[in-house]
Amino acid sequence: MSAIPILEARKAQIHQKGAEPFDITCGKHSLAGSVSQRACVFCGSRVVLYPIADALHLIHGPIGCAAYTWDIRGALSSGPQLHRLSFSTDLREKDVIFGGEKKLAAALDELIDAYRPKAAFVYSTCIVGIIGDDVAAVCRKLAQDKGIPVLPVHSEGFKGTKKDGYKAACDALFRLVGTGSTEGISPLSINILGEFNIGGEAWMIRKYYEEMGIQVVSIMTGDGRVDDVARSHGASLNVVQCSGALTFMADMMKETYGIPYIRASYFGIDDMAKALYDVAAHFSTQPTVMETTRRIVRREVSAIMPELYRLKGDLSGKRAAIYVGGAFKAFSLIKALRYLGMAVVLVGSQTGSKADYATLQEMCNAGTVILDDANPLELSKYIIEKRADLFIGGVKERPIAFKMGIGFCDHNHERKIPLAGFEGMLHFAREVHASVTSPVWQFAPARKLAGHREEEFRA
Numbered sequence: 001m002s003a004i005p006i007l008e009a010r011k012a013q014i015h016q017k018g019a020e021p022f023d024i025t026c027g028k029h030s031l032a033g034s035v036s037q038r039a040c041v042f043c044g045s046r047v048v049l050y051p052i053a054d055a056l057h058l059i060h061g062p063i064g065c066a067a068y069t070w071d072i073r074g075a076l077s078s079g080p081q082l083h084r085l086s087f088s089t090d091l092r093e094k095d096v097i098f099g100g101e102k103k104l105a106a107a108l109d110e111l112i113d114a115y116r117p118k119a120a121f122v123y124s125t126c127i128v129g130i131i132g133d134d135v136a137a138v139c140r141k142l143a144q145d146k147g148i149p150v151l152p153v154h155s156e157g158f159k160g161t162k163k164d165g166y167k168a169a170c171d172a173l174f175r176l177v178g179t180g181s182t183e184g185i186s187p188l189s190i191n192i193l194g195e196f197n198i199g200g201e202a203w204m205i206r207k208y209y210e211e212m213g214i215q216v217v218s219i220m221t222g223d224g225r226v227d228d229v230a231r232s233h234g235a236s237l238n239v240v241q242c243s244g245a246l247t248f249m250a251d252m253m254k255e256t257y258g259i260p261y262i263r264a265s266y267f268g269i270d271d272m273a274k275a276l277y278d279v280a281a282h283f284s285t286q287p288t289v290m291e292t293t294r295r296i297v298r299r300e301v302s303a304i305m306p307e308l309y310r311l312k313g314d315l316s317g318k319r320a321a322i323y324v325g326g327a328f329k330a331f332s333l334i335k336a337l338r339y340l341g342m343a344v345v346l347v348g349s350q351t352g353s354k355a356d357y358a359t360l361q362e363m364c365n366a367g368t369v370i371l372d373d374a375n376p377l378e379l380s381k382y383i384i385e386k387r388a389d390l391f392i393g394g395v396k397e398r399p400i401a402f403k404m405g406i407g408f409c410d411h412n413h414e415r416k417i418p419l420a421g422f423e424g425m426l427h428f429a430r431e432v433h434a435s436v437t438s439p440v441w442q443f444a445p446a447r448k449l450a451g452h453r454e455e456e457f458r459a
């Protein structure tokens with residue numbers, strides 16, 4: 001066992017399957033001093049809205065908050081690239097004392113004239129909540145003057161968890177829904193919610209659905225467009241990925257426009273196939289949709305299986321750690337790793353609910369550590385103790401993996417290749433294989449500390 005201690009107040013958020021009755025605590029504010037891996041409310045709202053490529057994104061706050069740019073989360077666009085520019089009102093001491101409303105109005109005036117966006121999102125950060133700027137009033141005035149939607153995003157970082165940021169983003173986005181024409185929308189139509197097109201996934205998924213004969217009205221928000229969101233209330237079904245981000249939106253659309261929704265994950269063979277079959281089943285009045293879906297799944301799965309089996313040969317018996325934003329993604333990852341013969345020894349998330357963690361503990365083997373809102377020390381401790389060979393996470397988990405001397409797979413912000421869809425499963429397997437079997441880890445001192453034997457380094 002490693003000598004890394006766990007903070008007393010964190011113990012209720014960590015569970016080891018089989019060691020004690022399952023009763024994990026979650027959904028609460030991060031413990032002060034714990035250096036949580038979790039992002040703030042503002043960051044949660046940015047995750048959701050950022051990929052809308054023809055909108056202006058203005059961060060009302062100090063320049064430090066604006067560090068969260070396209071360079072960190074590179075959502076791809078097939079058209080406009082305005083979302084790649086990060087604007088900030090750069091609030092300083094003087095603004096904190098006298099208020100930042102005038103500065104915000106001037107920035108919006110200048111930026112809207114310069115870039116002619118379809119809409120503008122204005123993100124409130126911590127200090128704006130503290131000094132009490134009336135951001136909504138400034139947005140209303142500018143919307144009137146410029147003739148475009150100018151939408152306040154109430155995302156003051158301190159006011160909750162990253163999940164509250166999702167809600168703030170959905171509240172802003174929902175104000176666009178219903179403002180456009182639904183002309184030309186087929187009864188066989190969907191919106192894809194919660195897919196952010198980091199590596200081109202939205203394009204792959206859209207292609208599958210379109211091949212099935214389903215019209216994709218809008219994707220929220222990967223490769224997103226303001227006009228598509230505005231007419232998204234004309235779709236027959238919402239398909240919601242991930243457990244957190246866009247569920248608020250799906251609920252609001254169901255209540256206001258009566259659009260039903262189903263959950264989906266596009267990661268891994270089983271879940272990707274299910275995402276297509278579930279949509280086909282929804283439109284069962286058209287039997288050709290299901291027939292085409294079967295054909296697509298058969299074609300795609302047979303194309304990737306031979307190489308997956310080859311990679312599995314090297315990966316069987318290796319151990320993986322997972323730490324992700326939403327727990328829903330972890331469900332798919334566990335299944336995908338099983339396809340590769342790998343066991344999950346640690347799994348955690350930033351925003352999981354009690355029900356999510358209950359599902360995780362059912363899916364995992366005895367001894368697996370389940371963590372809510374973890375910090376780097378906890379993750380390092382269990383990586384050492386469980387002798388993980390691979391860490392799957394995002395930008396904040398990468399340095400932990402490398403310090404521990406184990407393979408890493410970015411399943412979050414920084415990836416450049418699509419990991420969703422059938423083809424994405426193969427990309428994932430190749431990446432895991434390349435990282436886990438790299439000979440470089442034999443030189444990592446931490447790896448030896450964890451008790452890995454020499455023969456384990458042989459690929």
Ligand code: SF4
Pocket residue numbers: 040041042043061064065124125126127155156157158
């Ligand atoms: S909104 Fe607050 S918590 Fe979030 S980055 Fe800015 S200062 Fe930090």
